[in-house]
Every structure is written in structure tokens, then in C-alpha cells.
Amino acid sequence: MNITDIFVLHGVKQEQINSDIQLFFENSFMELANRRPRLDEWPSKEQLAHLCKRAAGLFVYAAATVKFISDNRRNPRERLNLLLQSQKIGAREGKSLDSLYTSILQEAFGSDPEDDPKTRSVLGAAILAINPLSPSTIAILLGFDVEDVCPLLSSVNSLLILQEDVNHPVQPFHKSFPDFITDPTRCTNWRFHISPPAHHLELLVGCLNLMNQTLEKNMCQLPDAVANSDVSDLKERIKKYINPALEYACVTWHTHLISMDKTPAHVPTVTSSLHQFLETKLLFWLEVLSVLGAVRNAVEGLQATVDWLEVRSISMPSLSPKLTQI
Numbered sequence: 001m002n003i004t005d006i007f008v009l010h011g012v013k014q015e016q017i018n019s020d021i022q023l024f025f026e027n028s029f030m031e032l033a034n035r036r037p038r039l040d041e042w043p044s045k046e047q048l049a050h051l052c053k054r055a056a057g058l059f060v061y062a063a064a065t066v067k068f069i070s071d072n073r074r075n076p077r078e079r080l081n082l083l084l085q086s087q088k089i090g091a092r093e094g095k096s097l098d099s100l101y102t103s104i105l106q107e108a109f110g111s112d113p114e115d116d117p118k119t120r121s122v123l124g125a126a127i128l129a130i131n132p133l134s135p136s137t138i139a140i141l142l143g144f145d146v147e148d149v150c151p152l153l154s155s156v157n158s159l160l161i162l163q164e165d166v167n168h169p170v171q172p173f174h175k176s177f178p179d180f181i182t183d184p185t186r187c188t189n190w191r192f193h194i195s196p197p198a199h200h201l202e203l204l205v206g207c208l209n210l211m212n213q214t215l216e217k218n219m220c221q222l223p224d225a226v227a228n229s230d231v232s233d234l235k236e237r238i239k240k241y242i243n244p245a246l247e248y249a250c251v252t253w254h255t256h257l258i259s260m261d262k263t264p265a266h267v268p269t270v271t272s273s274l275h276q277f278l279e280t281k282l283l284f285w286l287e288v289l290s291v292l293g294a295v296r297n298a299v300e301g302l303q304a305t306v307d308w309l310e311v312r313s314i315s316m317p318s319l320s321p322k323l324t325q326i
Contacts, residue, residue, distance in 0.1 A: 014057060021062050024066075025048055025065075025066070029043060032066075032069070055096065056097075058096070064101075064159060064173060064177075065083065068083070068104055086099075086102075086103045086106070098186050101159065101181070101187075102192070104158055105181075105191075105192040107155075108155035113191055118144065118148070120192075120193075121202055122142065123153075124202065125199065125203060127172055127177070128194070128199050128200060128203065129252075130248075130251075130255050131169075132170060132171045133170065133244075134167045135150050135153055136149075141207065141245055143206065143209075146166055150166060159172065178194075181194045182196050197261035197262070201260040201261045204256035207252070208270075208273035208274065209273065210245060211285060212277055214246055215246075215250075215284040216284055219242055219291075220234070220240075220242065221237065222237070222291070228291055242292070250294075251297050254305065257305065267312060274309075278305070286298055
């Protein structure tokens with residue numbers, strides 16, 4: 001006896017999808033009107049019809065639109081008018097979503113391009129991180145103040161899952177946003193485009209700098225000659241002595257090395273940081289991976305380093321003397 005039914009999503013009629021999207025818009029705006037004053041008889045039937053048409057059957061469009069319009073810091077009427085004035089109905093599926101994302105980014109970036117590099121750096125870290133990063137961790141890895149990072153993330157909060165707690169990880173609201181902003185054929189405005197190789201390079205440099213600055217012997221203050229499994233408060237020690245930014249750096253830096261911008265101009269910076277890490281911090285890094293239960297990452301990291309250096313005909317630093325001295 002079957003106890004489950006198979007529901008084929010692509011078999012749902014377009015009329016039903018459009019009807020569901022309209023109902024979602026109506027209910028969302030009704031809830032918004034209950035929370036905000038002076039929103040009676042809003043939006044108009046014409047505005048709602050335009051939104052439904054532009055959604056083109058995409059629930060992610062509807063959800064992102066509602067998040068953008070519902071921003072507590074902005075006037076909902078003005079936000080809706082902004083979208084309706086700036087977007088054109090796409091001729092192909094997904095075009096309307098690209099237009100929505102472009103409109104939201106235009107509003108977030110504003111008219112002054114001076115802060116664009118920092119904004120792109122923060123967004124790049126949020127969407128390209130191997131594991132979701134919190135605003136506080138992004139700030140540490142990029143060398144920014146968390147007070148600068150939070151407003152930049154908040155400016156695109158309709159495209160991200162963002163909490164008030166600066167230590168809570170931030171994630172893209174939907175995979176379609178990273179897909180859009182990293183694709184130069186879709187995100188054609190150079191101010192907004194995130195180049196994965198360039199931002200993997202930024203994250204790699206941030207990870208190496210952090211490890212070179214903070215790694216030290218016996219980070220968790222463990223007793224001598226005691227196995228990790230015998231330390232009853234190991235988790236508490238890790239939380240106390242290894243902050244999330246350093247943990248991320250130790251576990252994932254090599255993945256950014258593999259994916260980084262390989263332009264020759266960047267090689268000296270990376271090589272210098274790598275040599276410092278391998279010559280002075282290697283054993284401390286292995287100790288941290290051990291307490292984190294991530295020793296396998298050491299093999300992957302060292303292999304990635306060897307491959308990267310060999311391709312560029314750069315010799316590995318001599319490690320054995322340093323290891324015997326520690």
C-alpha cells in the first residue's frame with residue numbers, strides 16, 4: 001500500500017501557479033498593511049496585475065519582491081513604485097528575475113560608486129564562502145569593521161537571510177541570486193558583478209593573514225600528553241580560544257586557493273603569505289585541525305599548496321628544521 005503521493009511540480013498548470021502567486025502577493029500585502037499605517041486600498045489592482053505578470057510563474061520573484069517592499073526602514077509605496085518604474089517585463093523565463101535583482105542592487109549601491117569595492121567584497125564573501133559566514137566573521141576576514149559590514153548587508157536584505165545578531169551566519173535568500181550576480185552575461189552592470197576568482201583571492205588572503213597573525217602553539221590550552229578524546233571540556237575550549245573566523249580560515253583556506261584569480265600579478269602576495277604560513281604556523285594549524293576533528297583538511301590543504309606552487313615553478317619552503325624546533 002502506498003502511503004505517499006507523487007507530486008510532479010512541472011505538471012502543475014501555469015494558470016494555477018499564477019493564481020497561487022497572486023494569492024501570495026495579496027496575503028503578503030494584507031499582512032504588511034496591518035503592520036504599517038496608511039496602506040489602505042494598496043496596492044491597486046493594476047499594480048498587483050503588473051507584479052503577477054512580471055513574476056512569470058516564479059515564486060522566488062514574488063518572495064524577493066515582498067521582502068524588498070516590506071523593508072521596515074522604507075516606504076512600501078515608494079519601494080513598489082521604484083520596482084514598477086525600473087523593470088521591464090522579460091521576453092524569456094528568468095529575465096524578469098534578473099531585472100528585479102538589478103533594481104534591488106541599484107537601490108542598494110546608490111549613485112556614488114566610491115564604496116562599490118567594499119560592497120562587492122562583503123557580498124562576495126557572503127555568497128562565495130564555503131560555509132555561511134556571519135557579519136562579524138566577514139569583517140574579520142576582510143579586515144573591515146563590523147559596523148561597516150552590517151549596513152552593506154542590510155542594504156540588500158531582501159536578497160539575503162540576515163539576522164539582527166552579527167554572529168549569526170548570513171545566506172543568500174535563493175540560489176538564483178548568486179547565480180545572477182556571478183554571471184557577467186546576466187549581471188551586466190560592472191558595479192554589481194561579483195567575479196568568483198577575484199573574491200576567492202580576497203578570502204584566501206584574509207584567511208592566510210588571520211592564521212599568520214593569530215595561530216600559536218596549543219591554542220586551546222590542552223594539558224600535556226592528553227588525547228583530545230580525554231579532554232572533557234574540549235568543545236568549551238574550542239569555543240573560548242578559536243573564534244569562528246579562525247576556524248573557518250583553518251578549515252577552508254585551501255579551497256579558496258584552488259578557486260582564486262590566477263593572474264600573475266597576484267602570485268607574489270599569495271606566495272609570500274603561503275611561505276610565512278608554512279614556515280612558521282604549519283604545526284599550530286595542524287593542532288587546530290586536530291581539535292576540530294578536521295585533520296583530513298590538512299592533507300587536502302597541503303596537496304592544493306603543492307599543486308599551486310608546482311604549476312608556478314615555485315619551490316616549497318624547507319619545513320623540517322622548523323618542525324624540529326617547535
